[in-house]
Amino acid sequence: MKKLNIMATIKDGLAIALVNYLSLVLTAALYLVTIWIPYLNVGTTIAMASLPAEMAKGNVLNPLFIFDGKYRKNMGEFFILSALMSGAIFVGILFGIIPGLVISVAWSFAAVLFVDKDMDALSALRESNRITYGNKWRIFGAEFLLVLCLEIVIAIVQALFGIGEIGWLETIGGILVVILSVFAVPAIMGVEASIYKQLTFGEIIDDSAAAAPAEPKAEAAEPVAPAPAEPKAEAEKPAEKKPAAKKPAAKKPAAKKPAAKKPAAKKTAEKPE
Numbered sequence: 001m002k003k004l005n006i007m008a009t010i011k012d013g014l015a016i017a018l019v020n021y022l023s024l025v026l027t028a029a030l031y032l033v034t035i036w037i038p039y040l041n042v043g044t045t046i047a048m049a050s051l052p053a054e055m056a057k058g059n060v061l062n063p064l065f066i067f068d069g070k071y072r073k074n075m076g077e078f079f080i081l082s083a084l085m086s087g088a089i090f091v092g093i094l095f096g097i098i099p100g101l102v103i104s105v106a107w108s109f110a111a112v113l114f115v116d117k118d119m120d121a122l123s124a125l126r127e128s129n130r131i132t133y134g135n136k137w138r139i140f141g142a143e144f145l146l147v148l149c150l151e152i153v154i155a156i157v158q159a160l161f162g163i164g165e166i167g168w169l170e171t172i173g174g175i176l177v178v179i180l181s182v183f184a185v186p187a188i189m190g191v192e193a194s195i196y197k198q199l200t201f202g203e204i205i206d207d208s209a210a211a212a213p214a215e216p217k218a219e220a221a222e223p224v225a226p227a228p229a230e231p232k233a234e235a236e237k238p239a240e241k242k243p244a245a246k247k248p249a250a251k252k253p254a255a256k257k258p259a260a261k262k263p264a265a266k267k268t269a270e271k272p273e
Contacts, residue, residue: 002204004138009194010146012205016055017183017190023061024186027051030063043072046115053116055193056200071115081114081121105136109196131199139195146191150184 017024031048035041047066054061085107092100110128113119119127132139154177161173198204 002206004135004142004195004198004204005206006138006142006145008205009138009142009198010191013142013146013191013194014187015190016193017186020055020061020190021183021186023063024051024189025182026063027061027066028185031066034067039072040067042075042078043067043069046071046075046078046111049111050115051189052109052193052196053112055190056197074114077121078111078114081110081124084121084125085110101140102136105140106132108132108139108192109199112192112196135199142191142195143188146187147184150180150187154180 027048031044034044044066047068050071051061054065085104088107089100089104092103094100106129107125108128109131110121110124113127114121114124117124117127157173157176157180161169161176194205
């Protein structure tokens with residue numbers, strides 16, 4: 001199994017988040033506004049769980065998709081899935097936190113698979129554990145590194161714009177902090193979408209080729225002009241066939257004429273004396 005590239009995954013996730021940034025913000029706003037409405041909030045919660053799968057397919061999100069009734073169809077199975085995940089992670093935490101952390105990463109895509117692949121609860125848990133096998137720490141590292149970088153950037157902005165306690169600078173700094181904080185959630189979802197795409201579609205991103213300096217292309221050899229073709233010797237004309245000398249026809253021997261028969265001498269009848 002190919003291993004995830006953490007930096008390439010973060011870059012791809014941020015690109016996905018930027019494409020869907022406005023849609024994600026509006027979707028999150030609609031979710032927060034309607035979370036208090038019973039029954040409807042179950043469907044919207046399940047729909048929010050499917051966000052990484054929708055973004056992984058390259059779809060630009062329509063914020064109203066969370067109200068689609070199809071997401072409430074399997075809410076019983078979704079509750080079973082949530083209970084199994086919560087219970088197992090809690091027990092893992094009791095055994096020293098790390099087992100609970102490993103289980104949470106192993107089953108992190110169970111809800112996405114439950115919605116995207118229309119799986120039952122147990123099948124989704126097994127499949128999530130299968131596709132994350134061998135990449136758990138890379139998945140955790142990509143998301144942790146992203147959050148850490150965002151927090152560092154926010155801290156730097158607050159420090160820079162808070163120098164001197166100038167009112168208008170603090171206002172600008174506050175606005176930037178809000179923008180970065182709002183971007184944090186779409187960025188995390190974008191990274192999850194990138195990981196889901198790579199693990200389920202088999203499109204492991206590797207930027208090592210892009211990072212390596214391109215090898216100079218060998219200059220194309222100048223085409224060598226073909227040597228002038230030697231004049232072909234004129235094909236010898238076939239010698240004219242002289243008409244074969246006619247052999248003189250063999251003379252047929254002249255037919256011998258039959259010798260003329262001499263008339264027999266008439267015997268004179270001897271007269272009696």
